[in-house]
Amino acid sequence: MHFRKATILDLNEIQELFVQTIQSVCKNDYNPDQINAWVSGVKITERWVDVIEKQFVLLAIIEEQIVGYGTLKNNNYIDLFFIHKDFQRQGIxxxxxxxxxxxxxxxxxxxxTSDVSITAKGFFExxxxxxxxxxxxxVKGVEIINYKMQKNYK
Known part of the structure; x- marks a missing residue:
């Protein structure tokens, strides 16, 4: 596995990973209506382009496939953090x-800081x-619970 920064050419693969991960990995913590509302955010293209252009977007790559990514906004906010459904629990x-x-x-x-899903809460803790x-x-008339979480440094 190696890391590299994302470019606009990675956008489609990043978006697919976002949708597939939420639909498969988060299904025990969120109901189908919540998942559908959450993944609908993939259609807001301007937001995704903005993430690529303005945030620190780190991709984890295995054999030319994006297996996970995390983004850092304003140097201290983890905005997006997803691991491919087929690469869970491997330390990525x-x-x-x-x-x-x-x-x-x-x-x-x-x-x-980060706004963390029920699914990811344990990892962040x-x-x-x-x-x-x-x-x-x-989101789209559906309530989705998450957590505002923080880690302090000395």
């Missing part, structure tokens, strides 16, 4: 997180994040 998330954390520290960030608040987001 931890390696991506470690690289995002290094980038945040290199930018002198004192905290990292294992990485010393704490829950600041449970959030009830309404």
């Amino acid at each position: 998330a931890q390696k991506i997180f470690n690289e995002l954390e290094i980038e945040a520290k290199n930018q002198d960030s004192k905290i990292i 294992k990485n010393a994040f704490f829950v600041k608040a449970e959030q009830k987001n309404i």
